[in-house]
Amino acid sequence: xxxxxxxxxxxxxxxxxxxxxxxxxxxxxxxVLLVILIFxxxxxxxxxxxxxxxxxxxxxxxxFAGVLSLNRAFIMEKEEGCLEGLMVAPISRDIIYAGKMLxxxxxxxxxxxxxxxxxxxxxxxxxxxxxxxVITLLSTxxxxxxxxxxxxxxxxxxxRELVLPVLFLPIVIPVIICAVKATGLAMEGKSWTDxxxxxxxxxxxxxxFLVISFWVFSFIIEE
Amino acid sequence: MRTSYLRGxxxxxxxxxxxxxxxIFVYVPTEATMGAVQRIFxxxxxxxxxxxxxxxxxxxxxxxxxxxxxxxxxxxxxxxAEIGVIFTSLFxxxxxxxxxPIWGVWWIWEPRLTAALVLWxxxxxxxLVRSYVQNKEQGARLAAVVGIAGFVDVPVVALxxxxxxxxxxxxxxxxxxxxxxxxxxxxxxxxxxSVLFLVLLLLKLANKDIESEIKQIYKQLI
Amino acid sequence: xTDQIQAGPQDFAIExxxxxxxxxxxxxxxxxxxxxxxxxxxxxxxxxxxxxTTLIKILASIMNPSSGTVLINGLSARGxxxxxxxxxxxxxxxxxxYNNLTAFENLDFYRRLYDVPRERILEVSALxxxxxxxxxxxxxxxxxxxxRLSIARALLHKPGIILLDEPETGxxxxxxxxLWQVLKNNDKEKRTLIMATHSLERGLQVADRVVILAxxxxxxxxxxxxxxxxxxxxxxxxxxxxx
Numbered sequence: 001x002x003x004x005x006x007x008x009x010x011x012x013x014x015x016x017x018x019x020x021x022x023x024x025x026x027x028x029x030x031x032v033l034l035v036i037l038i039f040x041x042x043x044x045x046x047x048x049x050x051x052x053x054x055x056x057x058x059x060x061x062x063x064f065a066g067v068l069s070l071n072r073a074f075i076m077e078k079e080e081g082c083l084e085g086l087m088v089a090p091i092s093r094d095i096i097y098a099g100k101m102l103x104x105x106x107x108x109x110x111x112x113x114x115x116x117x118x119x120x121x122x123x124x125x126x127x128x129x130x131x132x133x134v135i136t137l138l139s140t141x142x143x144x145x146x147x148x149x150x151x152x153x154x155x156x157x158x159x160r161e162l163v164l165p166v167l168f169l170p171i172v173i174p175v176i177i178c179a180v181k182a183t184g185l186a187m188e189g190k191s192w193t194d195x196x197x198x199x200x201x202x203x204x205x206x207x208x209f210l211v212i213s214f215w216v217f218s219f220i221i222e223e
Numbered sequence: 224m225r226t227s228y229l230r231g232x233x234x235x236x237x238x239x240x241x242x243x244x245x246x247i248f249v250y251v252p253t254e255a256t257m258g259a260v261q262r263i264f265x266x267x268x269x270x271x272x273x274x275x276x277x278x279x280x281x282x283x284x285x286x287x288x289x290x291x292x293x294x295x296x297x298x299x300x301x302x303x304a305e306i307g308v309i310f311t312s313l314f315x316x317x318x319x320x321x322x323x324p325i326w327g328v329w330w331i332w333e334p335r336l337t338a339a340l341v342l343w344x345x346x347x348x349x350x351l352v353r354s355y356v357q358n359k360e361q362g363a364r365l366a367a368v369v370g371i372a373g374f375v376d377v378p379v380v381a382l383x384x385x386x387x388x389x390x391x392x393x394x395x396x397x398x399x400x401x402x403x404x405x406x407x408x409x410x411x412x413x414x415x416x417s418v419l420f421l422v423l424l425l426l427k428l429a430n431k432d433i434e435s436e437i438k439q440i441y442k443q444l445i
Numbered sequence: 446x447t448d449q450i451q452a453g454p455q456d457f458a459i460e461x462x463x464x465x466x467x468x469x470x471x472x473x474x475x476x477x478x479x480x481x482x483x484x485x486x487x488x489x490x491x492x493x494x495x496x497x498t499t500l501i502k503i504l505a506s507i508m509n510p511s512s513g514t515v516l517i518n519g520l521s522a523r524g525x526x527x528x529x530x531x532x533x534x535x536x537x538x539x540x541x542x543y544n545n546l547t548a549f550e551n552l553d554f555y556r557r558l559y560d561v562p563r564e565r566i567l568e569v570s571a572l573x574x575x576x577x578x579x580x581x582x583x584x585x586x587x588x589x590x591x592x593r594l595s596i597a598r599a600l601l602h603k604p605g606i607i608l609l610d611e612p613e614t615g616x617x618x619x620x621x622x623x624l625w626q627v628l629k630n631n632d633k634e635k636r637t638l639i640m641a642t643h644s645l646e647r648g649l650q651v652a653d654r655v656v657i658l659a660x661x662x663x664x665x666x667x668x669x670x671x672x673x674x675x676x677x678x679x680x681x682x683x684x685x686x687x688x
Contacts, residue, residue: 005557006557009554009558010554010558013543013546013550016545017543020545020546076543079544080541080543081537081539081541082539082541082542084537084539084541085535085539085555085598087507088505088533088535088541089530089555089558090527090528090558090559091527091558092527222507222509223507223508
C-alpha cells in the first residue's frame, strides 16, 4: 500500500502545516459566521422564514467556504516551488491529487462540523441528525473531488482566485440542489427513505468526479 | 476542395432553412392551447439539440486532444464550444420569448431552461479559461479538462434539476404528443439547424486557419 | 535501497537526443544533443532565456519535450517516469521547502515520498552541516541554510544524478562558497552532476565539461584540461554576445 502511504504523507504534511499557520480554518470560520449574519439580516429572523431558508443558507455558506479553502490548496504549493518538488518525486500524479483532496476534505469537514452547531445555536434549528451528517459528508466529498481539480487548474491561470469559483460553482450545482433538498427534508424530520434519491445523485456525482479527476489531474499539473 | 464542399453545404443549408421557415409559418397549423407563440418551439427544440451536440463534440475532441496532443482537435473543440454557447444563448432567449406571452414572466425555472443555464455558464467558463493562461498549449490542455468535466456533469445536472422540479412544479415549456405535421416540421427544422451548425463550424475552422496564417506572416515580417 | 542502477550496455548516465521544445511559437530548445557519462560533471552556461531552466525541467521529467528523447541510465524519462525520478535529485533556486514545517519535518515528508528510512534524515543533514538546526522552521533559516537543506532533501534517496538550476541565486559570497563546497564534497560519491549556472568561475571549478546554451541551442562545448577560465569567458562573450 505504498500508494496510500504517500498519499497520507501529503495529507499529513498539509494538516501539520495548517495547524501551525491556522490560515485556512480560522479565517474560513470567521467567514462562515459573517455569511450567517448577513443572511440573517437579509432574510429577517421570523421563524417561518428561517425554517424555509435554512437549508439554502447552510449550503450557500458551505459552498463559499469550500471555495475559500480550496483556493488555498494549491496556492500553498506555489510558494518556494513546492509543486515542482512534488512532481520531481517518484510518485504518480494521482498520488498528489489524492493527498491534496484528502487534506481539503479534512479542512472542509472541520469547518462544517464547527459551523453546524453555530447554525443550530443561532437559528434554533435541529441540525444534528445522522441524516444531515451523511448529507454533509457526501456533499463535501463531491466538493473536494472536483474542487481540488479546479484548484490545481486555477493556480496555473492569471486570475487565480476568480477562476476557481467560476468553474467550481456551476459544476457543483447538482450537489447543492440535492444537498439543500435533502437537508430540508431531514430538518422536517423525514426518514431516510425520503432522502435516498437525493443522496444517490450526490453519490453518483462523487463517483463520477473522483474517477474523472484521477484520470485528468496529471494533464493539469504537467508543464 | 474544402471551399467547394463548404459552398455546397451552405447552399443546402440555405434551402433547408427556407423550407423550414415555410413549414413553420405556413404549413404547420396553429397549436390549440398556446396559439401562434407556440411556433417558437420549432426553433427552440433544434437549438437545444444542437447545443447538446456541440458540447458532445467538445467532450470528444477534448478527450482526443489530451491523448493525442494534436492542436487540430483543440481547434475543433473551441470552435464547437463557441457555437454551442451561441446556440444555448438563443435557446435561453427563445425560451424567454416563449414564456413571456404565455405566462407573463421573462423567465421560468423550468427544468430544461434551468439546466441549459447552468451549462451555458460552464461552457462560457470553458472559453474564458483559455484567455487566462499565457501559454497557449497549456490553455488548450486546461480547457480540455473543463470540457470533459462540464460534459460529464450534464447528466447529473439534468437529473438533479428534474428531480428538484417534481417538488417545485412550474409551467413546462412543452410536453405532450406531436401531431404528424408538427413532427415533420420539427424534423425539417432539426435538419436545417444541423446543417447550419456544420456550416458555422467549418467556417470557424477556416477562420482560425487564416488567423494562424496571418500570425505566421506577421512573425516573419518582424 | 538502490544507490544507482548499473548502466547497461549504454555507458551514459544521461543522454539527450535532439531535444526540441516550443511554447506557442517560441522555440525554447532546438537540436539539443549531448551525452553525460556516469560520474561526469557538466556545467551549462547561458544568458537569461537561453533555455537552461527548460532543459533542466525536461531532464528532471517535469516537462515533456516537444520532440526528442531523454534517456536516464538507459531508461526513457517518458516511459518509466517513476523509475527515472528515483535516480535523480533536483536542486533549483526554489527550495521546495514548506516554511511552516521544521527542517526535520520537511526532510521527513520528502523521505516518505521517496521510500527512504528515517535514519537517512540525520545522515543527510550532517552532510550539509545542518544537524543542529533540524528543529527550526524552514521559514526562519537563512537563505544559504535553506539551500543547503534543499540539497539535503535532494540527497535523501541517494540519487546517482543531481540536476541543479542556478542554486546559487540569492546567496551571498559566504553561503555560496559553502554551497559549492557541499557539492564538491559529494563528488566523492562520483555522482553525475548537471548544473545550470550563471557563475562561469564556479561552474568551471566543479565541472569536467562545459556547454554554453544560447537561444535554445548549444553554441559551445569544452572540456576541462583544454579550457581555462579566460578561455571560457572569451567563448561566452563570443557566442552569446554576438547571437
